[in-house]
Amino acid sequence: AQHKQGGTLTVPLIATTFIEDFNPLNGVQADMVSGTMYEPLWIYNTIKGDIDYRLAESFEYADDKKSITIKLRDNLTWSDGQVLDADDLAFSLNLGKEDPKLDLAGQWANGVIKNVEKINNTSVRVNFNDVNTTVDWYLPAMWVVPQHVFSSVKDKILFTNPNPVGSGPITEVKSVKTNQVEICRNPNYYKADQGLPYLDCIKFRQYSDNSQILPALMNDEIDWGSNFVADIDKTYVKSNPDTHGYWYPANDLWNMYLNTRKAPFSDINFRKAFSMAIDRPTIVDLAAYGYPTAEETVVGLGQLHAASMDKKINKKYAKLATYDPKESTKLLKKAGYKDVDGDGYLENPDGSKIDFEIMIPAGWTDVVQMVQITTEYLDEIGIKASTKLVDWSAYDSAAKDGTYDVIFNWSATNQVAAINAYREYYHPARVGQIWHAGHGMASDELGALVDEYGVIDDPKRRQEILNELMIFTAENLPFIPVMSNATWFQYNTTRVEGFPTEENPYVRPVFYDGGTKLIVFENLYAK
Amino acid sequence: MGFILRRLGFYLVAIFVAITFNFVLPRLMPGDPVDALFIAAGGKMSIEQLSAFKEMLGFVDGPLWVQYLQYLKSVLTLDLGPTIMLFPTEVKLVLNNTLPWTLFLVGLASITSIVAGCMIGLYASYNRGGLFDRFMPVSLQFLASIPQAVTALFIFFIFAVTLKWFPLGFASNPDLDVGWNWPFIKSVGHHAVLPLVTLVGSMLATWVFTMRNAMVNILGEDYITMAKAKGLSDRRIMTHYAARNAILPVVTAISMALGLAVAGQVIVEQVFNYPGIGQLIIKSVSARDYPLMQATFLLIVLCVLIANFIADLLYLILDPRLRK
Amino acid sequence: MTELQRPLLQIKNVCVDYVTNQGNARACDHVSFNIYPGETVGLAGESGCGKSTLAFAISNLHSAPALITDGEILFEDRDVLKMNQEELRRFRWNETAMVFQSAMNSLNPVITIGEQLVDVVLAHKNVSKAEAIAKGETLLETVGLHPSRMNSYPHQLSGGMRQRVVIAIALILRPKLIIMDEPTTALDVVVERDIMDELFELKDKFGFAILFISHDLGLMGEIADRIGIMYAGKLVELGSAKDVLESAEHPYTKGLVGSFPTIHGPKVRLEGIPGSPLNLLETPQGCYFQARCKSCIESCKSIEPELTGLTQNANRLVACHVVHDRGASV
Amino acid sequence: MKLIKNFKVSAGRFFKGNPAGIIGASIVSLIIIACLAAPILTDKDPNRRVARGHQPPSSELWFGSTRAGKDVFSQVLYGGRVSLTVAFSAALTTTILALLIGVTSGYVGGKIDEIMMAITNVFLVLPQLPLLIILAAFLGEVGPLIISLIIGFTSWPWGARVMRSQTLVIRQKEFITSAEVMGESKWRIILIEIIPNLISLVAGMFIGTALYAIGMQVTLEFLGLGDASVVSWGTMLYWAQATAALYVGAWWDFVIPGLFVAFVGGGLALLNISIDQVSNPKLRTGTYIKIWKRMKAEIDAKRKGVQS
Amino acid sequence: MNAAKKAFMSEKPSIYVEDLVIDFALDNAIFNKQYMRAVNKVSFILKAGEALAIVGESGSGKSTCARALCRLYQPTSGNIWLQDINVNEKKNQMNQRDYAKEVQMIFQDPFGSLNAVHTIHHHLARPLKIHHPSLSVDEIEKRVIELLERVGLTPAKQTANKYPHELSGGQRQRVSIARALAVGANFILADEPISMLDVSIRLGILNLMEDMKQDGIGFMYITHDIATARYFAERTAVMYVGHMVEWGNSDSVTQNPQHPYTQLLISAVPEPGIRKERTEMAKKAEIPLWKPESKGCPFANRCLKAVEECRESMPPVTQLAEDHFVRCYLY
């Protein structure tokens, strides 16, 4: 549909203060820059399951899978009118070679890319060290920057890029204040002939935390919120049902990560009992107002990757994700857990006490409540557990080092491919690096499976690998999947329309992701 | 002169203690402070930047005193460096954006409450035992004893969210041009009303009581009776003889009150989304942004000390007994 | 000081009460006496007998909890108690000035001596500030202080100097009456002597009357023309200084006089007054001195003695049954 | 026995003609008693779900339920125990520290005094909340105990200074010299001769610090720096704010803990005012003023009458 | 100490103060500290059963002497002998309690010298407990009553249970005296014990002290009021700016003052009925601040009869009569 041009979109950003820094490479104000001033090469639209080509027209792996060729659109220009061509792309790709901090896609650092070659004015070939079939997932995280600006910049991290020259729909900085930045239409946008973008400007407003977003939404001060809002139906929607709406599509999977090195979590029976002891739908309902989706299986992928799952496997393990306290109790009893000292709580088979803590950073209010309710359910089957609110840094080190009893945390299930989640769960190279591999069950065998996935492109073998990992997860339960979180998305159609909705789900509206943000923005128009 | 020098010396010591406090704290933290320190910085920093940072915070190799000297040097040369949470933004820039608003709000609130409080206190003491005297100060004190978190949220919810009389946040309307133009000034005023009311409400009672009690004490002094016997008018006695003496305890109380004003500021900025130092300290603390946190803390200390010093000077002007 | 002269100040039946939560304490109980122009009247009595209370009443200075409940105070026939605020303001200091018990406390510590001198002039006289300052300076010189002291603060002066400043302030409007409430008790004898000498030089010069309040009967005997003795809010004896000190009539006065060892006289054991002062909230029937009196008789316990003249000398007023009975029997 | 009688007498003297004191004491003691009697007044566990979220007050749930479905009434009572314990233990710590430091410094004098006072003054000018925030953040999750300790250990300087200056006044008094001349030990002089004279100051300080500690605790917890899994008035407010209680119309979730804090704070403030008035009767607006005014009016009228 | 004095002292309990000097630091400076000399080379003897009055203007060092005698101040130089014990000497330094048993002090301010929070009983029982630890509770009780009766506070039982604020100034001063008696001290240093009391009750206290003197207690009576000094004390010493300028038998000193300062002091005392002529000397009443390095007679700058010598060195002691001494170049 064609819409008239004009209008401004106001969006909130959680920040301390705004500053004049539009450098996509240092990420100081990434949310202002990515997808707005700078376009990605292409975007994976997970909801539609397709690729939206942006600056690139196409990409293609070589037959030997040892290189990828990226073809840019013709007649691309920078916002200052200069031509955007393969030189810029090659320059941008090469930035990561010298300085790992500029390696936004991370493909130099992990040794994938060997070198970058310009083929012609619009094409660039990226050569690999080894066979690889997954580079295209990561390249959208890399921003193409104008060589004519950045090549003369000495320290590309400290550079503030005060007069940004970009490729995206809005590039012209109209005003920078500590609490508002306004950026407007790119006069040389490559889609200008299609009348895009419809909106003239975006105003970014600074808010210091979530609690200030709700009143701003209610009083129509902002058009697009991406924040947790408590009891949204009773607050935001109720304050003006005609124009206030929200859509919370599923996001990443949240798990209770168990430390399988310690009793009682070292016992698979205990882990299974744990999983069956909690009533996922009720937890989601009470603690999170029903916004997330309760997980119905335990294979570790979540709603976002439903397409990658196997129905049979899901069915086989569904009972582990179903609330069944009787079964839990039975299982525990069989495994030798008894209340020896008569305090009303079960002890380990060896007689030692069970009393563990589920760790969660203070301040994550909705998930804190989930954990609290989880402990109540555990209490019902005679297991003593408590919620432990910790400081973020303590959480970080416990999660990485695997020194926790239990932590509640997200997973890497919101990435393009399902295999990424398993890499984070099980690849030995990730242990100690990230939060999801501290459960103690990562192994070389599982790591090899994950690695194999990345060098093949046979869909059948790929599915086999996924199935194997899913079964391993469900059989061993190193973590207990609880729910797929929601994508926080509130819209206000008082001034601007065209937002994705449940009825018209053209993209998963993640504001903090440059790609999806761009797709939504392109669809917005003033009323 | 001696008095001023002594006070200045003392403030130097106080700053020194604050700086040392900053130095010691990260070292008291469990675990490896350097690691924890740079979580927030992610992978954005180069090795060189990281070591420059460490040096700035005194985390250099060598014995503690070497670290301490290094740290002192960077503080004394005002080498505040970049923030971690907004890396590579300079700490100075962030402070620049926030400090003026805090000074504006705290200053205005302090002055308003001191002036208004003293006037109410004066009036109450003048009408000793009257209805006003018996109820006004006590009610104000009652109000002031309600934690600011409660009053601020109530005021915000009622006047900003529900009635929409006042804006939801910011120090001015973000759409206006910053400068000495009337719409902007008006907007600044409009945005300051609710935070100001909250702050003043919580500080007022202190001054009312300080002033009233000082006045009541002084009105019993012989020199007041003498002034009365001299046939001076009541007004002159109150303003010239009594109030001038009663102001002294008020000035003394300033040092105490300033600390509290800063405390109020944190909550008020948080609730009313007012862009000041108070928010900054909370944010930097939760993000473990050491450079920013330390700079903020030092800055607050510095401001409080300067205000204290001004109070000292005021005292010196008002009380001839201190001049030598 | 003859009766023929018109009195400067007539105190008639003045009562002053302190209102307390425990009841009213009458610190001045139907006190009456006159002060004539140029005369020095001494008022003596132990601590708490109401001397200062009476002094305050003369300028109607009392504020809560003190209240002048009865009587008249006629200054040149105008009743001070009936003046309105403005009349009262103009009356104060213009006609009667006051020197308070302690000079330390009666000067405002944060205001210069000069200002405290000058503002009284400005409040009462229609003169320019410069004139007022000039006046202040002359007066400082009069009391023996250098005019440069105008810029000093009270804490920069010694006790004696401060007392002189207070006297200067009292004199600046040339009042007809100066009330001195124990002006020198806080000072050393030598300084006291010095100031008293100066004061009486000034009195000779300006001719004001003095109401002199003191504990010190010795000093009083030296300077006063007439002496009044107060006990528990009542005036119990009044007469010429010589009479009162040398042939005291009231047992209390006798006791008081006998409480001062002399420097030159014979060394004998003195007895003073037994017992302790009366609590004004628990006053007995009859004479207030009965509990401490050695010659107490029956009527003392029921009838309040009135302050009346002695038969032999109508100017000697005594409030004592024993004395009057004796007088009557003579 | 004598102690009780003494207490009765002094309590009587304290409250007589002192409405602020009476009101303050009743409010505070009422709330304290209610919190102590929590198990009697309610059979609900403050940490357990007892209803659906945000149920309005009813005969079943007197003060409604929180978003998490917990009983606000039992939370406010049990939470009060925590908050009041924090406040009073912080106040106790502070008072004891201030007393020890102030009195020692004032009585012993000399170099010790100079050093102690230098430290005190430095701590006095360092703004406390930022200090607390930073300390709280560094100490990680700060439960009620830590909060009470950090408030207790950072609030003493003002009190110490007041105590010291009062001690200096008392030290000048001759009964101290006479105790010294008599050969009393220093400790006995401090404990038996000096400290009892500071009682009203100590009481005022204790109450003032308790008031301050309640405020600080609420502030810290409200800012999310406390341990949100412990029920206290501060965390109740924190949760109410986090679950947008006011916005969804669940005012009770916010107002009830807010009112309790407000009443305790106000009650303590009233008590503090009356302690001031007792230690300095000049400040008192006693009943005698009323009587005086009435009498004065009568006499003025009489004088006028005579005049006209 | 000369032999004569020593011999004399062993007859009767006595305290001999020998060349007492006390300096106070004027400021807190670390270098170049300034000192003032509050007491300069003062010597006197206190004897049991006798009173020595010390008179002088404010700031002349009277209280400082008394406090040094109580060991509240450490003398800068000079000795205090209790019988034959040099009290301040390191090797035989007495402990405060033993010393306190000999010497007690009573103060000027009847409001300040009793602790408002304790009963009268406490004030009297404490010294008994400290100095007579062997006493039983009942005995202490009995002694307290006896003491109160001794100082004329009857009924003693009720008084014991009262708080200081329930007593009048004179009664309080009696309690102070009783407290000194409770210790059992032989010497009482009375620092202006009546100056803050009501005129009507001053004499009561003086007479009480007089009676105690008869019982063998030695007094040092500090006062402004030279008339009461003569009334109460056998011997009188006049101090001026830390120096004893004239001393001896009270009657000689007051009736026949020799030192110009004493003469000034006595001429200032009011005498009923006599309007005195103004004395010239008093005009320039500038009292010097005495420093350790100051020299001459402190009164020289006010003295009309001062000669060159007076500004150079302090005059030596001149004995005018058997018991009358003066330090002045006129004699």
Ligand SMILES: Nc1ncnc2c1ncn2[C@@H]1O[C@H](COP(=O)(O)OP(=O)(O)OP(=O)(O)O)[C@@H](O)[C@H]1O
């Ligand atoms: N504010 C007051 N409230 C109650 N009673 C008071 C008050 N002020 C004074 N009195 C009482 O009034 C009486 C007289 O006091 P006043 O000051 O006149 O005595 P005085 O003779 O001047 O004593 P002194 O010689 O000590 O100055 C005293 O008994 C005192 O207790």
Ligand SMILES: Nc1ncnc2c1ncn2[C@@H]1O[C@H](COP(=O)(O)OP(=O)(O)OP(=O)(O)O)[C@@H](O)[C@H]1O
């Ligand atoms: N603790 C002290 N520190 C410093 N100076 C002191 C101290 N005590 C007394 N002085 C000074 O020593 C001098 C003598 O003081 P002292 O108290 O002995 O005088 P006094 O004769 O007792 O006077 P008064 O009659 O006023 O009591 C004074 O100048 C005083 O300022």
Ligand SMILES: [Mg+2]
């Ligand atoms: Mg008086």
Ligand SMILES: [Mg+2]
């Ligand atoms: Mg003295």
